[in-house]
Structures are given as C-alpha cells and as structure tokens.
Amino acid sequence: MSTTTPPITPPSSPHSPSSSGGGGGEVNYINATKGIKSWMFTVDHKRIGLMYMVGVMSAYGLGGLFAILLRSELWNPEPSFIGGAEAGTTEAMNNAWDFYNQAFTLHGAVMVFLFIIPAIPAILGNMVLPIMLGAKDVAFPRLNLLSFYFWVLGGLFFVWVLSKGIINSFYPGMIEIWGPGGLETGWTFYTPYSTTTQNSAVVAATFGAFILGFSSILTGLNFIATVHMLRPKGMGWFQLPLFLWALYATAIIQILATPVLAITLLLLIAEKTLGVGIFNPALGGDAVLYQHFFWFYSHPAVYIMILPALGIISEVVSVHSRKSIFGYKFIAISSLAIAFLGFLVWGHHMFTSGQSALTNAVFSLITFFVAVPSAIKTFNWIATMYKGDIRITTPFIYILFTIGLFTIGGLTGLFLGCLSTDIHFHDTYFVVAHFHYVMMGSTLFAFLAGVYHWFPKMFGKMYNVFWSNLGGIIAFIGFQLAFFIQFIAGSQGMPRRYASYPEHFEFYHQVSTVGAYTMGAGMIIVLLTWIVALRTGKKAPANPWGGNTLEWHTTSPPPTANFHAEPTAEEPYDYSGWKYVSPEEGWVQRTPEEREAARQQLGTGH
Amino acid sequence: MTQVTDSHTDDHTGHAGHDDHEHHGPPHLAHHFETPEQQLSSAKLGMWVFLATEILMFGGLFCAYSVWRGNHPEVFAYAHTALNKDFGFINTIFLITSSFTMAWAVRTAQLGRTKATFILMGLTLLGGCGFLVVKTFEYKAKWDHHLFVGDLNEHHPDYVAPAEAAHGEADGDHGAVDEHATIEQTAADHGAADHGTSDASVEVAGETTGETAGEIVGGAERTSIALAPDGPAGVVADWMVAPVIAGETADAGHADDHAADGTDEHGAHGEAAADAGHADAHGGGHGDGHSVSKEIVPLKDRQKIHQFFQIYFLMTGLHTFHVLVGMGVIAWLMFCKVPKGIFGPGYYTPIDLVGLYWHLVDLIWIFLFPLLYLIH
Amino acid sequence: MSHTTTPDATDNHNGHKDHEDHDSHHGPHVVPFSMLFTIFAILIVLTFATVGATYVQLGDFNLALALAIAVVKAALVCLYFMHLRWDSPFNGLVLVASFAFVALFIGFALMDSKAYTPEVDAAAVEMIQSDAEAAGQ
Structure with a gap:
C-alpha cells in the first residue's frame, strides 16, 4: 500500500468559509431553472434522483425510528416501553405486544419497500447512469418521473397505514370510524395470518407495496433501455462501468420478479376483500403456495438490494486504489450470474414451511452456488486493492466496512442455506442478524459510500472528511454491537419477532439495543455532514478522485444536458490519463505525452 | 379502405425526412436521442420489457392455475363445465380478428394512410367491445347461478344462500335467461358428455352419503341431499352438478327439487343440468372414460371446487382489465392523434406500441381459452 | 453526441x-x-x-x-x-426469457405442491370425516 505520490484526498477544513452556494454563476442542473414546478415536473434524471434522495432518506428516517422503538421495547424481558408492564394487566400486555408487532412490521416494510429497494438504483443510479453512458438522459425521462410519483403514492399508503395505527393506539374509538390501522403481519404478509387478521390495514399496505412495485419496474425498464440504446460510440458491453453492469443486472430482476409480487399482492387483496381462498387453508387454499409466490419475488428482491451495492464497491475500490479493476469480466458476468441464480433459490426461505424434502434439497444445493459469484467479486476487490495506490478517503472507508459486513453476512448465509443447520436457526435472531448484515450492513454502507463518492458530482460541494469518517466509524461500531451478538442469541434459540423473552437473553438484547442507539447516532452525524456540506461545503472540483468513468469528465455539478462537449468513451478503469493538481482543482487530464510517460513509469502498458 | 393513397410516394417523402435529420431532428425526436430509429428502437425495447412484466404478472396466475389443476385435475375437469365453451370460442375469434385489424392498422400507419388507420383502429375497438359484451353475458350468468367470485360462489365455505325471498326473483330470472338457453344447453351437453357425467361415476358418487357431501361443499345451509331421483343413473349429490349452469329451463329437476326439500334453489340448477347432461351422455358421446376416476370429484377435492371459479375470475378479470386499458389507449390514439395525420413512415411509434400491447392481450387469451374452457 | x-x-x-x-x-x-x-x-x-x-x-x-x-x-x-x-433479436430474447421464467416459477411450485398436497389432502379428508361423524352423532 504505497501512499507516496500524489497526496491523499481533498483536505478537511471543517470551518473554512466556503465559496458561496450555487457554483459561482456556472449554470448547472440545480440552478438552471428555479421554482417548485421546475422540480415537480422535471424530466431531468439528476433532479429526479435528488427528489428520490429526499424521499428515500425520509423513509429511512421513519424506518430507523421504528428500529429504535422496537429495540427499546426489547430492553427488558417483559414489554415495558409502551403499554405498561406496571399495570401488568392482560390488556396492557396485549397492547404492548400489538405495538411491538406493528413496530417490527412497519420497520421491515418501510425499510424494504421504501428504502433499500429504491435507495441505490433510484437515487445513485438515476443520478449517474446516463452520465456514465455519456447520454443526455435516460431513455424514457417521463416514465422516470412517473416512477418517482408512484414511489410517492406508494409511500403515502404506508404513511396512511402508519398514522392510522398510531392514532388508533391512542384513541381506540377511531377504529370504529375508519377501521384498523398499522400492520402486524410482518413485511412478508404471510397467509393465512394476513388474510384473517382484523387488526391491521393489510389491504392498504399491500396496495401501497403494489404501487411501489410499479415504481421499481419503471426504473428497471428505463435502465435496461438506456444501457442498450444510449451507449456512446466506442463503448461496448465490456467497456461499461461495473456499476452499470450491476444496475443492469438489477434491472433484469426488477423486470422479471416485481410483476410476480404485484400479482401476489393482488391475490392477497382479493383474498381480503372478495373472500377468494387460493392461499387460505380454511377455504381449501394452499398457504405454502403463497410463500412460493412471495419469495419468487422477494428472494430476487434481496439481489435488487445488494447487487447495486456490489457495483458501487467495484467502482470505489478501483478509483480509490488508483488501480484498474482486477478481473473486470468476471465481476461483470458475476453480476448477471447472481441475478440469474437469485431466481433459483427462493425456496430456501421455506425449509421449515412444509415444503417437500426434494424441493428443499434442490433449493439448498442451488443456494450454495450463489456463493461462487459472490466470492468471485470479493476476491477481485481484494486483488484490486493489492499493491494499489490506496487513498483512505471517506468512500473507501465505507467500502471497507461494506466488504467486511458483506463477507460476514454472506458466510453466515451458508449456515442458513444448509438444511440441517437451518432447522435450528430458522426464525431465530441468527436469521435477523444474517439479513441485517447483508441487506443493511452491506447495502446501507455501500449506499453511503456511493453518496460520498458522488457527492461532489451531485452537488458540486465537498463534505467534511473528519466528521464523515467519524459518523461512519460510529455507525459501523454500533452496527457490529447491535447485530453480531444476535448471531449468538439466535444460535442459543432466541426466536425472532417476540416482544418478550426469557431473562437469560437480557444481556444480548441490551447490548443489541445499545448498538442500535450507537448506530443511530452515527447515522445522524452522517446526515448532518451532508446538510452542512450542502450549506457551507467547499466547491468541488470536476474530478476529485481521479476517476475515469464518464461522469468525471463533466463539471461538478453537471449541466442539465450532462456534458458541455461530447465525451468520448474510454476504458473506464484506466487512470493513466489523470494527474492530481490541488484540492481545489482535483485531478486534471494529462496531455497525451504526459500520459505516455506515466504509463512507461508505471510499467503497465495498459 | 376506400381511400388508398399512393404509399410509395409517402414512403419516399418519409425517407427524405429521415435522412436529413442531422441538426434539426424531426418533430417527434426527443433531445436525448440521436436518430428517430434509435428512438423507435428504444421505445420498442421498452415496450417489450414492459410486456415481459405483463407476462410475468399473468405468470403468477398461471402458476396458481397449474398448481391447482396439477393437484386436483378432477376438480377442474368437472367445474369447468360451468363455463360456456361457445362464448369462449366467440371471444377468441373476436380477439384474433381485432389483433389482425390492429396489425393491419400498424401497416397503414407505417404507410401514412390516415383514414385506413382510423377505420382499422375503429374495427379493433369494435372487436374489443364485442369481447366485453360476451364477457358481460358470461359474468352475468355466473352471477345468476351463484358461481361468482369469492364467497359469492355457492361452493365457497362462507357462501350464504340468498334468503327465501330470493326464490321468486330467481324464478323470474329463468325467464330472462331463456334466450341463452340454446347456447348454454349446447355447452352443457358438451361439458357433461365430455367429462363423463356418465353412469359409472354417478353410481359411485351415489355411494357418498349426500349428507356429508352437502355439508362439506355448501356449508351449514346446504345440508339437504338434493337428489335427482329421475336421473337415468339414480342418485346425484348436488355438489357434483350444481355448477352446470345450463339446465334451468328444464323443468323436471326443478319440480323434483321443490318436492325434495323445497328450499335449496341451487339444487334445482344442478339437477336440471344433470338431466340434460345425462340424457346427452346416454344419447351418444360418452364411453370415453379416459381419466374419469371412480369418483368425479374425490372427497379430498370437494372443498376445492370454488378454487376453479376463483382462478377463472381472477385470470379473466385481470385479462378483461387489460382489454379495457388497451381499448382506452386505442380510442385515445384513434380520436385524438390519428386524425391529425401525424403518423407516417417517419413516425408511427404510438400505433406500433399499442399494437404490441393489444397483441399481448390476445396472446394471453390464446392460452386462457384452452386452459379454462377446454379442460379435458 | x-x-x-x-x-x-x-x-x-x-x-x-x-x-x-x-x-x-x-x-x-x-x-x-x-x-x-x-x-x-x-x-x-x-x-x-x-x-x-x-x-x-x-x-x-x-x-x-x-x-x-x-x-x-x-x-x-x-x-x-x-x-x-x-x-431486434433482443426483443425476442426478452419475450422468451419471460416465458422461461414463468416456466421456472410454475415448475418449482408444481414440483413442490405435487409432493406435499397428498399429505395435506389426506389430513383434510380425515378432518372432514371426523367433523362429519361428530355432526352425525
């Protein structure tokens, strides 16, 4: 790891007065037009990405709030946070349990449907995908805007469900006026519970998720068409930046899996409203079939969450190691392989659900195959860093966290993919810890890394490196505290989704709760660094990291049409064309002679 | 197609428009595309990807269908006799014809023959209307015979039979449905004959005590045995024949029903249908005996009969919804866009795309028809 | 561009x-x-x-x-x-792929349900019969 030349990172100067906002008169996509309407009806992919960012981060805050609430509830073995163990009455206990059920359900549903699935594709994908392609916009800009409004509409359904639940719990009389609110089925809406419970607004919530599915489909459709049709001259499939390969593979999943969720939720709504009984055993239905339906979408959906994160890792690792990505084609193809294998393993969620032994065995076997492309990626990232000229920048720190968490999450997945151990671990905190490591640890930290990586490009501002790093480190420590211990609790038999638990699990839960608070504190710091950077951040150079994908070839922030002059496609991971000048100017392009010299010096005739 | 413009001339002007787009693109070219061809290809790719999502969405229902039919083939073979094969056939013809006129409309749009495009899209719309009208009759018949979706289906465990008062009303209905009698009669003939409501099975069915069967299928309200004593083969429990909607014009069964228990209105349909079916089965067409197990619908499947109707209504309902959407878009293009004469060799994307969508709707029906109406 | x-x-x-x-x-x-x-x-x-x-x-x-x-x-x-x-052949690929994935979905679901349904049905029949007997007495 040689850190000789050139100097590291843009400097951190927390309190230095910034150049005023707006980019010094330069016209860019943010200040090109003004007024609320110019945002609401925009078809500019970057503005849509920003609107998504505001919405999705709000949803994240909401989901996080529920996480904090339910971890607080779990501080004591008996429910005590809300409802009141002091009364000890059955009614109070039922209230507390009901509250807990609603809290974990809405935490899961909001985080999955409103945050993780749209986070990377809809925010960062929208932001950089067309620019990386040298295109002026996505293929269908209006559909892109429509996708955002679908997201908003679906989100409103969740907020509606949520507010009803909260108000009902304070004023139970409201239930008679406007029906039950809240959601207590778990984010999976398993039948027959979801079709028989009278206690929650399943129809409204599923309809919300149904609409969110359209949002996801439209984003995926746009990305597929854009990558196919709008690549510039000279950019073949294997000159595509790896983030785009990841988004492309994600889009395939969004296209092929999401419609099945749509029909599943429609069937569920039909069960609730019309009395159709395809999934309801009381009506001669088949409850296991529901799980097939649900996981045919929702397992691939896990890869909707993680694949773009893996794409960000590939970008950041290469750029900040100043080294061409190792095994480009393997990483690219492994994205597609994960997408494909993701469709063949949904049954591993159903090992104990009454699925037949043969099906169990088949799904278990295929599940292990997923490890292959995942490991290919991980090894290639490590190999990329090896002997690289690594700069410990903020995005890079977050990416290191991501790789670590992804490895732990992936390896513990093997325990769950294995039939015999899964019987023991099924529905315990082991599972909770596993999928938080993968979905939340990996995806969230990669998302944050991506935001820090592209923040200068998105807003034309630099953030405070010290506080950004600190927020990440605190969040990482909090995450490990909160979830690592859950592996142990789970392997000792602590089942998930219970508001009360035997006393000897108290220590585990209290450590976990402390971890959740710590992580929350870290996330608040992270969000504050963004807000402060937006207000007072220093002006960012066009290319602060020396990346060579096309988004670094335009100004920060880019103009509405993305480029002032037509970009030419290059090898995305060839860094010989850039030299570092200063924190203010970042990296600038070398002349061809300088470039040749640099190549000679490096000895890599890239 | 009264007015046939000279397509060749149109073609060539169109091409000219194409070729000199260097800097001042054609009016429909969005700023982020380089050429109209790139834009059209993108739009088509987008549409195909959207169609893939539609296929996957229907795929869920086909999966439910396969799982139910795969595990309970007798239920489907039996319950589908309630569907009117002729209506299904007519609708298939409607959709294929409208698909043809749509494909033709795309052709005329490509050639810039505005008037022909307008007329052909109108014909397509008419085909859609015809489909909807037939579908309405079908749904109406199911409604009348308590074979509707959800717990409005008399085989549904939560089904609540209409009160006594409904009796006269229902009787009145019989008159109203009379004009369909011939069509439905044939359907019943086919259905019952093909699916072996033949003596062998009927006898076996007779072994099952009517009481049990009635309870299982109909819930508390349906405890009556509801026999059909004058059927050629003797005893038929009501759950076996109730879905056959055809026979309410036949009166013998009706009378019997009233004699037997006097309250179960649905039994009447059943028996009447049974009569028709049996008569036919004996008159000719039976004797195939393939795949007809000893019991037409084994005990384990009896509470699953309503599942067929749920799947039928969900599949055709979702499909009909797609027909409606397609018709809406076609009407919009036809009345708001086509008359402006904007479509020609250089720009026909919307017509092409709605055509693709309409063909997909047709395509799904092509599978639905044999799978729902022609079960064997 | x-x-x-x-x-x-x-x-x-x-x-x-x-x-x-x-x-x-x-x-x-x-x-x-x-x-x-x-x-x-x-x-x-x-x-x-x-x-x-x-x-x-x-x-x-x-x-x-x-x-x-x-x-x-x-x-x-x-x-x-x-x-x-x-x-474009890719459009055809999209179509074929969508059918293939539907087939995959149906295939697995059918394979599984074929295996467990007889058991479920047998249990259901037992329940129905015992209920019927109980009602009969």
Whole structure:
C-alpha cells in the first residue's frame, strides 16, 4: 500500500468559509431553472434522483425510528416501553405486544419497500447512469418521473397505514370510524395470518407495496433501455462501468420478479376483500403456495438490494486504489450470474414451511452456488486493492466496512442455506442478524459510500472528511454491537419477532439495543455532514478522485444536458490519463505525452 | 379502405425526412436521442420489457392455475363445465380478428394512410367491445347461478344462500335467461358428455352419503341431499352438478327439487343440468372414460371446487382489465392523434406500441381459452 | 453526441434484406397485407382446431395438444403481428426469457405442491370425516 505520490484526498477544513452556494454563476442542473414546478415536473434524471434522495432518506428516517422503538421495547424481558408492564394487566400486555408487532412490521416494510429497494438504483443510479453512458438522459425521462410519483403514492399508503395505527393506539374509538390501522403481519404478509387478521390495514399496505412495485419496474425498464440504446460510440458491453453492469443486472430482476409480487399482492387483496381462498387453508387454499409466490419475488428482491451495492464497491475500490479493476469480466458476468441464480433459490426461505424434502434439497444445493459469484467479486476487490495506490478517503472507508459486513453476512448465509443447520436457526435472531448484515450492513454502507463518492458530482460541494469518517466509524461500531451478538442469541434459540423473552437473553438484547442507539447516532452525524456540506461545503472540483468513468469528465455539478462537449468513451478503469493538481482543482487530464510517460513509469502498458 | 393513397410516394417523402435529420431532428425526436430509429428502437425495447412484466404478472396466475389443476385435475375437469365453451370460442375469434385489424392498422400507419388507420383502429375497438359484451353475458350468468367470485360462489365455505325471498326473483330470472338457453344447453351437453357425467361415476358418487357431501361443499345451509331421483343413473349429490349452469329451463329437476326439500334453489340448477347432461351422455358421446376416476370429484377435492371459479375470475378479470386499458389507449390514439395525420413512415411509434400491447392481450387469451374452457 | 445505433438497432436493418416488401434500409418494416391475412386465417383455423381437438380422446395428451396449438398461435402472433421476425433479436430474447421464467416459477411450485398436497389432502379428508361423524352423532 504505497501512499507516496500524489497526496491523499481533498483536505478537511471543517470551518473554512466556503465559496458561496450555487457554483459561482456556472449554470448547472440545480440552478438552471428555479421554482417548485421546475422540480415537480422535471424530466431531468439528476433532479429526479435528488427528489428520490429526499424521499428515500425520509423513509429511512421513519424506518430507523421504528428500529429504535422496537429495540427499546426489547430492553427488558417483559414489554415495558409502551403499554405498561406496571399495570401488568392482560390488556396492557396485549397492547404492548400489538405495538411491538406493528413496530417490527412497519420497520421491515418501510425499510424494504421504501428504502433499500429504491435507495441505490433510484437515487445513485438515476443520478449517474446516463452520465456514465455519456447520454443526455435516460431513455424514457417521463416514465422516470412517473416512477418517482408512484414511489410517492406508494409511500403515502404506508404513511396512511402508519398514522392510522398510531392514532388508533391512542384513541381506540377511531377504529370504529375508519377501521384498523398499522400492520402486524410482518413485511412478508404471510397467509393465512394476513388474510384473517382484523387488526391491521393489510389491504392498504399491500396496495401501497403494489404501487411501489410499479415504481421499481419503471426504473428497471428505463435502465435496461438506456444501457442498450444510449451507449456512446466506442463503448461496448465490456467497456461499461461495473456499476452499470450491476444496475443492469438489477434491472433484469426488477423486470422479471416485481410483476410476480404485484400479482401476489393482488391475490392477497382479493383474498381480503372478495373472500377468494387460493392461499387460505380454511377455504381449501394452499398457504405454502403463497410463500412460493412471495419469495419468487422477494428472494430476487434481496439481489435488487445488494447487487447495486456490489457495483458501487467495484467502482470505489478501483478509483480509490488508483488501480484498474482486477478481473473486470468476471465481476461483470458475476453480476448477471447472481441475478440469474437469485431466481433459483427462493425456496430456501421455506425449509421449515412444509415444503417437500426434494424441493428443499434442490433449493439448498442451488443456494450454495450463489456463493461462487459472490466470492468471485470479493476476491477481485481484494486483488484490486493489492499493491494499489490506496487513498483512505471517506468512500473507501465505507467500502471497507461494506466488504467486511458483506463477507460476514454472506458466510453466515451458508449456515442458513444448509438444511440441517437451518432447522435450528430458522426464525431465530441468527436469521435477523444474517439479513441485517447483508441487506443493511452491506447495502446501507455501500449506499453511503456511493453518496460520498458522488457527492461532489451531485452537488458540486465537498463534505467534511473528519466528521464523515467519524459518523461512519460510529455507525459501523454500533452496527457490529447491535447485530453480531444476535448471531449468538439466535444460535442459543432466541426466536425472532417476540416482544418478550426469557431473562437469560437480557444481556444480548441490551447490548443489541445499545448498538442500535450507537448506530443511530452515527447515522445522524452522517446526515448532518451532508446538510452542512450542502450549506457551507467547499466547491468541488470536476474530478476529485481521479476517476475515469464518464461522469468525471463533466463539471461538478453537471449541466442539465450532462456534458458541455461530447465525451468520448474510454476504458473506464484506466487512470493513466489523470494527474492530481490541488484540492481545489482535483485531478486534471494529462496531455497525451504526459500520459505516455506515466504509463512507461508505471510499467503497465495498459 | 376506400381511400388508398399512393404509399410509395409517402414512403419516399418519409425517407427524405429521415435522412436529413442531422441538426434539426424531426418533430417527434426527443433531445436525448440521436436518430428517430434509435428512438423507435428504444421505445420498442421498452415496450417489450414492459410486456415481459405483463407476462410475468399473468405468470403468477398461471402458476396458481397449474398448481391447482396439477393437484386436483378432477376438480377442474368437472367445474369447468360451468363455463360456456361457445362464448369462449366467440371471444377468441373476436380477439384474433381485432389483433389482425390492429396489425393491419400498424401497416397503414407505417404507410401514412390516415383514414385506413382510423377505420382499422375503429374495427379493433369494435372487436374489443364485442369481447366485453360476451364477457358481460358470461359474468352475468355466473352471477345468476351463484358461481361468482369469492364467497359469492355457492361452493365457497362462507357462501350464504340468498334468503327465501330470493326464490321468486330467481324464478323470474329463468325467464330472462331463456334466450341463452340454446347456447348454454349446447355447452352443457358438451361439458357433461365430455367429462363423463356418465353412469359409472354417478353410481359411485351415489355411494357418498349426500349428507356429508352437502355439508362439506355448501356449508351449514346446504345440508339437504338434493337428489335427482329421475336421473337415468339414480342418485346425484348436488355438489357434483350444481355448477352446470345450463339446465334451468328444464323443468323436471326443478319440480323434483321443490318436492325434495323445497328450499335449496341451487339444487334445482344442478339437477336440471344433470338431466340434460345425462340424457346427452346416454344419447351418444360418452364411453370415453379416459381419466374419469371412480369418483368425479374425490372427497379430498370437494372443498376445492370454488378454487376453479376463483382462478377463472381472477385470470379473466385481470385479462378483461387489460382489454379495457388497451381499448382506452386505442380510442385515445384513434380520436385524438390519428386524425391529425401525424403518423407516417417517419413516425408511427404510438400505433406500433399499442399494437404490441393489444397483441399481448390476445396472446394471453390464446392460452386462457384452452386452459379454462377446454379442460379435458 | 455520437450515439451509435447499437447492435440491436443494426440487426433491425439486417432483417430487411430477406424481405421483399420494402426496398429501403431506413424506413419502417411494413408487413405485406397478404402475409397478415394469411396469418389471420391460420389463427382462425387453429382456433377451430383447438376446439376440435377436445372431441378427440387422447388422455393426458389432450392438454399437451391444446398447449401446443396455443404455442403455435402465440408464436405466429409474436413473429408476424408483433413483427418479431424483423425486429431486434433482443426483443425476442426478452419475450422468451419471460416465458422461461414463468416456466421456472410454475415448475418449482408444481414440483413442490405435487409432493406435499397428498399429505395435506389426506389430513383434510380425515378432518372432514371426523367433523362429519361428530355432526352425525
């Protein structure tokens, strides 16, 4: 790891007065037009990405709030946070349990449907995908805007469900006026519970998720068409930046899996409203079939969450190691392989659900195959860093966290993919810890890394490196505290989704709760660094990291049409064309002679 | 197609428009595309990807269908006799014809023959209307015979039979449905004959005590045995024949029903249908005996009969919804866009795309028809 | 901007060569009326064939036959009405892939349900019978 030349990172100067906002008169996509309407009806992919960012981060805050609430509830073995163990009455206990059920359900549903699935594709994908392609916009800009409004509409359904639940719990009389609110089925809406419970607004919530599915489909459709049709001259499939390969593979999943969720939720709504009984055993239905339906979408959906994160890792690792990505084609193809294998393993969620032994065995076997492309990626990232000229920048720190968490999450997945151990671990905190490591640890930290990586490009501002790093480190420590211990609790038999638990699990839960608070504190710091950077951040150079994908070839922030002059496609991971000048100017392009010299010096005739 | 413009001339002007787009693109070219061809290809790719999502969405229902039919083939073979094969056939013809006129409309749009495009899209719309009208009759018949979706289906465990008062009303209905009698009669003939409501099975069915069967299928309200004593083969429990909607014009069964228990209105349909079916089965067409197990619908499947109707209504309902959407878009293009004469060799994307969508709707029906109406 | 028309679009033009109706490489592909009508006629004939096939007793093969006819009809609609024969191969791939994934979904679900349904049904029958007995007494 040689850190000789050139100097590291843009400097951190927390309190230095910034150049005023707006980019010094330069016209860019943010200040090109003004007024609320110019945002609401925009078809500019970057503005849509920003609107998504505001919405999705709000949803994240909401989901996080529920996480904090339910971890607080779990501080004591008996429910005590809300409802009141002091009364000890059955009614109070039922209230507390009901509250807990609603809290974990809405935490899961909001985080999955409103945050993780749209986070990377809809925010960062929208932001950089067309620019990386040298295109002026996505293929269908209006559909892109429509996708955002679908997201908003679906989100409103969740907020509606949520507010009803909260108000009902304070004023139970409201239930008679406007029906039950809240959601207590778990984010999976398993039948027959979801079709028989009278206690929650399943129809409204599923309809919300149904609409969110359209949002996801439209984003995926746009990305597929854009990558196919709008690549510039000279950019073949294997000159595509790896983030785009990841988004492309994600889009395939969004296209092929999401419609099945749509029909599943429609069937569920039909069960609730019309009395159709395809999934309801009381009506001669088949409850296991529901799980097939649900996981045919929702397992691939896990890869909707993680694949773009893996794409960000590939970008950041290469750029900040100043080294061409190792095994480009393997990483690219492994994205597609994960997408494909993701469709063949949904049954591993159903090992104990009454699925037949043969099906169990088949799904278990295929599940292990997923490890292959995942490991290919991980090894290639490590190999990329090896002997690289690594700069410990903020995005890079977050990416290191991501790789670590992804490895732990992936390896513990093997325990769950294995039939015999899964019987023991099924529905315990082991599972909770596993999928938080993968979905939340990996995806969230990669998302944050991506935001820090592209923040200068998105807003034309630099953030405070010290506080950004600190927020990440605190969040990482909090995450490990909160979830690592859950592996142990789970392997000792602590089942998930219970508001009360035997006393000897108290220590585990209290450590976990402390971890959740710590992580929350870290996330608040992270969000504050963004807000402060937006207000007072220093002006960012066009290319602060020396990346060579096309988004670094335009100004920060880019103009509405993305480029002032037509970009030419290059090898995305060839860094010989850039030299570092200063924190203010970042990296600038070398002349061809300088470039040749640099190549000679490096000895890599890239 | 009264007015046939000279397509060749149109073609060539169109091409000219194409070729000199260097800097001042054609009016429909969005700023982020380089050429109209790139834009059209993108739009088509987008549409195909959207169609893939539609296929996957229907795929869920086909999966439910396969799982139910795969595990309970007798239920489907039996319950589908309630569907009117002729209506299904007519609708298939409607959709294929409208698909043809749509494909033709795309052709005329490509050639810039505005008037022909307008007329052909109108014909397509008419085909859609015809489909909807037939579908309405079908749904109406199911409604009348308590074979509707959800717990409005008399085989549904939560089904609540209409009160006594409904009796006269229902009787009145019989008159109203009379004009369909011939069509439905044939359907019943086919259905019952093909699916072996033949003596062998009927006898076996007779072994099952009517009481049990009635309870299982109909819930508390349906405890009556509801026999059909004058059927050629003797005893038929009501759950076996109730879905056959055809026979309410036949009166013998009706009378019997009233004699037997006097309250179960649905039994009447059943028996009447049974009569028709049996008569036919004996008159000719039976004797195939393939795949007809000893019991037409084994005990384990009896509470699953309503599942067929749920799947039928969900599949055709979702499909009909797609027909409606397609018709809406076609009407919009036809009345708001086509008359402006904007479509020609250089720009026909919307017509092409709605055509693709309409063909997909047709395509799904092509599978639905044999799978729902022609079960064997 | 120097967009290329990507392989997909180029393939579009290759398709033109084997087709006589249109003499240009830049205009839309127009399907001749005679071809459309022929396809339409075949579709109608096949619809009659589907119905006719139900009068022939072939056992389980009836379903296969009905599906085979449906697939042929679907293929005709896709290839000619939907222009897939002259369109970018990728669009065809999208279609085929969607069918393949539906098949995958159905395949696994059916395989599994076939295995557990008999058990579930047996239990259900037992329940029904015991309920009936209880009601009888």
